[in-house]
Amino acid sequence: MRILVVEDEKSISDFLKTSLEEECFVVDVASDGEEGSFLARTNDYDLVILDNVLPKKSGKEVCQDLRGRGRLTPIIMLSAKAEVSDKVDLLDTGADDYLAKPFSFIELKSRIKALLRRPRNVEGSVLKVDDLEVDTREHSVKRAGKEVYLTRKELMLLEFLMRNKGAVVSRSAIMEHVWDIHADPFSNTIESHIFSLRKKIGGAGGKKLIHTIPGRGYKLSA
Ligand code: CA
Numbered sequence: 001m002r003i004l005v006v007e008d009e010k011s012i013s014d015f016l017k018t019s020l021e022e023e024c025f026v027v028d029v030a031s032d033g034e035e036g037s038f039l040a041r042t043n044d045y046d047l048v049i050l051d052n053v054l055p056k057k058s059g060k061e062v063c064q065d066l067r068g069r070g071r072l073t074p075i076i077m078l079s080a081k082a083e084v085s086d087k088v089d090l091l092d093t094g095a096d097d098y099l100a101k102p103f104s105f106i107e108l109k110s111r112i113k114a115l116l117r118r119p120r121n122v123e124g125s126v127l128k129v130d131d132l133e134v135d136t137r138e139h140s141v142k143r144a145g146k147e148v149y150l151t152r153k154e155l156m157l158l159e160f161l162m163r164n165k166g167a168v169v170s171r172s173a174i175m176e177h178v179w180d181i182h183a184d185p186f187s188n189t190i191e192s193h194i195f196s197l198r199k200k201i202g203g204a205g206g207k208k209l210i211h212t213i214p215g216r217g218y219k220l221s222a
Pocket of ligand 1: 007008009051052053054
């Protein structure tokens with residue numbers, strides 16, 4: 001899952017990037033409203049964390065921009081002003097949630113998870129396909145009840161495939177949701193990660209779960 005953080009205070013955006021990456025999210029950072037609006041319009045993020053007071057364009061304006069263009073990406077607004085009128089005002093612009101600064105990362109994390117769960121991901125924290133299980137809260141993977149150890153990137157990739165189980169996901173969709181903006185779209189990164197992922201979750205005589213669909217992408221199904 002890929003998140004855009006729009007925040008001009010470097011200490012906060014650094015903290016968010018590091019903490020969210022530890023939670024297995026892919027994170028891009030924009031440091032002003034114009035850049036944030038541009039990135040959010042040109043990439044398919046799963047969620048945007050948007051500070052309200054920003055250079056060039058306020059969070060509120062960025063939010064209106066996106067909603068005005070029909071972008072439904074979940075947005076959590078951050079603002080130093082914790083007054084109720086402010087909160088209602090921000091939610092009125094189309095933000096899904098609001099958090100007053102200073103905030104605790106644990107609270108932000110639980111709100112992110114709540115927003116990502118709805119409406120399409122009604123399943124709990126454990127994703128299952130055949131005898132393969134991914135616990136998105138614990139970041140653990142089991143095949144036929146046996147623990148499988150994955151790198152963080154492999155885990156992100158597997159989680160993305162699991163959330164789209166039964167559907168063909170294209171290379172560009174994988175690139176958009178599992179790699180950040182600095183990734184080289186022409187490298188064989190995806191192939192090599194699919195290769196190692198297949199090897200690790202293959203298990204002893206287990207059913208093949210990750211299928212290559214020539215010319216279209218990959219599909220995870222039993
Ligand atoms: Ca700010």
